[in-house]
Amino acid sequence: MKIFADLLHSLLYAPQRLVKQAYLVEFIKNTPDPDRGYALSALTGELSIQGVKAGLIRKIAYQKCDPVLFDLSYDFVGDLAETTALIWPNTTRQVSGIRISDIISKLKTANRIDAGTLVQEWLDQLPESQRWALLKLLTGGLRVGVSARMVRLALAQSYQIDVNEIEQIWPLIEPPYLELFNWLDGKADKPDAAGRAVFRPMMLAHPLLESEIAEMDFASFQAEWKWDGARIQLVSGSDGVRIFSRSGDDISGTFPEIAKPLSWHGVIDGELLAGNPNKIGSFQQLQLRLNRKKPSVKMISETPVFMRVYDILFDNNIDVREHPLEYRREVLEAQMKTGLKTCYLDLSPILADASLANLQTWRQQCRAGGLIEGVMLKNKTSSYQAGRIKGSWFKWKRDPLTADLVILYAQRGHGKRSSFFSDFTLGAWGEGSEYDAQTLLPVAKAYSGFTDDELKKLDKFVRENIIQKFGPVREVEKTLVVEIAFDSVQYSKRHKSGIATRFPRFKAIRWDKPARDANSISDLIAMIDI
Numbered sequence: 001m002k003i004f005a006d007l008l009h010s011l012l013y014a015p016q017r018l019v020k021q022a023y024l025v026e027f028i029k030n031t032p033d034p035d036r037g038y039a040l041s042a043l044t045g046e047l048s049i050q051g052v053k054a055g056l057i058r059k060i061a062y063q064k065c066d067p068v069l070f071d072l073s074y075d076f077v078g079d080l081a082e083t084t085a086l087i088w089p090n091t092t093r094q095v096s097g098i099r100i101s102d103i104i105s106k107l108k109t110a111n112r113i114d115a116g117t118l119v120q121e122w123l124d125q126l127p128e129s130q131r132w133a134l135l136k137l138l139t140g141g142l143r144v145g146v147s148a149r150m151v152r153l154a155l156a157q158s159y160q161i162d163v164n165e166i167e168q169i170w171p172l173i174e175p176p177y178l179e180l181f182n183w184l185d186g187k188a189d190k191p192d193a194a195g196r197a198v199f200r201p202m203m204l205a206h207p208l209l210e211s212e213i214a215e216m217d218f219a220s221f222q223a224e225w226k227w228d229g230a231r232i233q234l235v236s237g238s239d240g241v242r243i244f245s246r247s248g249d250d251i252s253g254t255f256p257e258i259a260k261p262l263s264w265h266g267v268i269d270g271e272l273l274a275g276n277p278n279k280i281g282s283f284q285q286l287q288l289r290l291n292r293k294k295p296s297v298k299m300i301s302e303t304p305v306f307m308r309v310y311d312i313l314f315d316n317n318i319d320v321r322e323h324p325l326e327y328r329r330e331v332l333e334a335q336m337k338t339g340l341k342t343c344y345l346d347l348s349p350i351l352a353d354a355s356l357a358n359l360q361t362w363r364q365q366c367r368a369g370g371l372i373e374g375v376m377l378k379n380k381t382s383s384y385q386a387g388r389i390k391g392s393w394f395k396w397k398r399d400p401l402t403a404d405l406v407i408l409y410a411q412r413g414h415g416k417r418s419s420f421f422s423d424f425t426l427g428a429w430g431e432g433s434e435y436d437a438q439t440l441l442p443v444a445k446a447y448s449g450f451t452d453d454e455l456k457k458l459d460k461f462v463r464e465n466i467i468q469k470f471g472p473v474r475e476v477e478k479t480l481v482v483e484i485a486f487d488s489v490q491y492s493k494r495h496k497s498g499i500a501t502r503f504p505r506f507k508a509i510r511w512d513k514p515a516r517d518a519n520s521i522s523d524l525i526a527m528i529d530i
Contacts, residue, residue: 001098001126003031004039005133011144020146024154035100037176040155042137044148045249047175049107051115052138054080060120064088075472078412081135084123088131091124098122098130100137101176107138143414149247159184164201164386171198171242171250197237199244200267200313200321201386205376205393212394213356220381222325223354225366226374226395227308228283228488228502229273230290234307234345236262253294257344258307264339265317268332269384270309270348273371277306277346280371282490284500309336310348313384321384328384351375359396366398373487374398400485401527402507403428403519406440407480409473410462413447420455421462421474423447426482426504432522433498440478441497443524444486449506458509481510481518489527499524 010023024043028036041047061070061084074083103122107115119138123131136142152170156163166180169191173180182188231246241259243252252259255272274281274289281303288303289295295303312332313321316339320328329350336347351362359375366372374397382392405426413422424447427440435441450458461480468475485507492500499521 001100001103001130001133003027004035004100004137005130007039008133008136008142008144009129011146014145017145017150020144021150021154021157024146024151025158028154028158033178033181034176037178037181038100038104039137040151040177041175042140043142043144043146044151045140046148047104047137047140049104049138051107051110051112052119054139056112056116056119057081057084057135057139060116060123061087063120078418078472079414081132081139082418084135085128085132088123088128090127098125103134103137147247148249152248155180155184165190167201167248168193168198170248171244172196195238195265195317197235197239197242199233199235199242199248199250201248202231202233202246202269203311203384203386203393204388205378205395206388206390208377208394208396216356216377218354218356218359218377220379221354221377221394222329222380223351223359223362224310224348224376224378225351225362225372226376226397227271227273227348228371228373229271229286229308231270232272232307233267233269233313234258234309235267236265238265254289254292255305256295257300258305260342260344262339262342264335266315266335266339267313268307268309268340268345269311269313270307272305273308274303274305276304276343277308282371283488283502284490284492284494306344306346308346308348309340311384324381324383325378326380363396363398372398398487400487401489402483402485403524403527404481404510404513404517405444405484406478406515406518407461407476407482408440408442408478409470409475410458411472411474417455420459422455422459424458424482426484427478428497428524429518429520430497431520432525435496437520441521442495443497443499443521444484444501444504446482446484446504446506449485450509454506454509479515481513481515482506483508483510489524491528497521499528 007023007027011020014020014023038047057080065087070087073087074080077083106118110118122134126134152166153163155166172191172193179191183190233244235242235244241262242250243255243259245251274285285303286305289305292299309332312328312335315331315335320331333347362375366374374395377394377396379392405428407424408427409425410421411423412418413420425442426444426446428443429437430439430441431437433441462474462476465477466474467477484504486501486504488502490500491498
């Protein structure tokens with residue numbers, strides 16, 4: 001547990017991605033099986049430990065100290081695992097050598113009561129830093145800035161192999177990944193992915209810079225809309241159909257209506273959108289499904305989704321990635337009429353005559369309904385390669401919308417930000433809604449876009465202007481205006497204001513602007529069709 005705790009602390013405070021990856025490489029090389037596999041699965045979010053939830057941790061913590069004291073401490077610290085680890089009394093029974101694999105094996109056969117007893121025993125035996133690591137392991141949500149993709153990159157670096165080889169077999173393995181490590185260590189053959197429904201790394205686009213536009217030969221590029229959805233990959237193999245997110249996570253259970261058996265085998269690339277091909281829904285509608293691992297029949301019926309397809313990687317198990325885009329498009333169009341002809345799949349149209357004038361017009365038009373983010377440009381001769389390939393694919397997104405909003409509420413962040421108020425709820429004046437024009441209504445939550453120095457000033461403002469407390473939430477004086485940038489705004493029945501903003505982030509803190517001059521709901525509604 002000590003090695004895992006040291007790893008988590010190193011990752012938490014490492015500022016750069018490459019530094020985090022170096023820590024992972026060191027951990028992989030120096031940690032035995034099955035502990036390293038379980039630890040990595042916790043980092044990737046694939047480790048599931050039944051019977052130990054946040055409620056159980058809070059319950060056993062209440063037994064060790066005054067519940068009021070614990071709640072006050074949790075309110076200040078902002079993290080359940082850290083609060084419990086800090087407040088747990090030290091004992092003389094502390095021991096070393098408790099292994100992750102022993103913890104998991106014991107909890108697998110324990111009922112809820114026994115699990116609580118085991119957790120208390122381990123907490124008694126571990127020092128504070130390892131108590132924190134234990135609780136993070138058990139409850140998930142490590143929040144140390146590591147993605148599943150970074151773990152796979154670290155594995156590839158540790159064994160000096162192409163990360164694509166690991167990506168391709170990742171869906172075939174389960175924690176603690178013994179099949180993977182036996183292959184990497186030369187003890188067994190590589191798990192066979194031939195014909196199986198496994199992920200292939202996706203090709204990505206570079207943002208199109210203004211300086212590049214004058215030099216581009218637009219006739220050499222295929223133009224398409226950049227749809228405002230979620231990038232997915234559909235793979236049909238001998239073991240069924242799977243859907244993968246952009247990062248390679250299996251999300252088939254979230255969209256079972258799309259992950260249905262097909263007579264065709266292969267891999268297609270596209271965008272997951274809400275609604276149907278004849279009536280596309282907003283990204284807010286799609287979010288209702290993205291956040292549900294196992295949606296109910298009712299949710300599937302009320303919030304339909306479909307896949308807008310724009311590329312093909314494998315056709316009936318024949319790898320076509322090395323072929324130019326023009327060839328792949330012909331293959332895709334043919335299959336969309338035969339093996340891929342279902343109501344959940346739809347072909348993304350090509351925009352004719354990709355001239356600069358047309359592209360500028362399309363980019364201005366793409367805000368209509370908030371369903372399109374911009375324009376895609378793909379070199380017609382480009383092969384399909386993992387990552388961002390220079391000169392191959394470009395995205396020309398619409399400019400963000402902006403609005404001046406007032407800070408209403410603040411919460412502390414997580415990890416390095418746990419001591420700062422860094423998560424903000426922002427509001428607009430009620431004009432244009434069913435509420436009074438003198439009322440501020442929440443329209444956005446933002447926690448990015450400001451510098452460390454600005455964060456300190458924002459935190460100071462919150463602490464000096466608190467008027468009410470609601471658990472971890474602080475209501476503040478409605479005096480500070482922030483200019484927010486966001487991708488779009490949509491009507492929303494889930495919000496009191498009747499609207500919701502897409503990807504809001506700080507653009508500027510308007511210390512000089514009176515709150516009365518902030519935007520209203522009617523101002524934001526006017527932006528819905530921009």
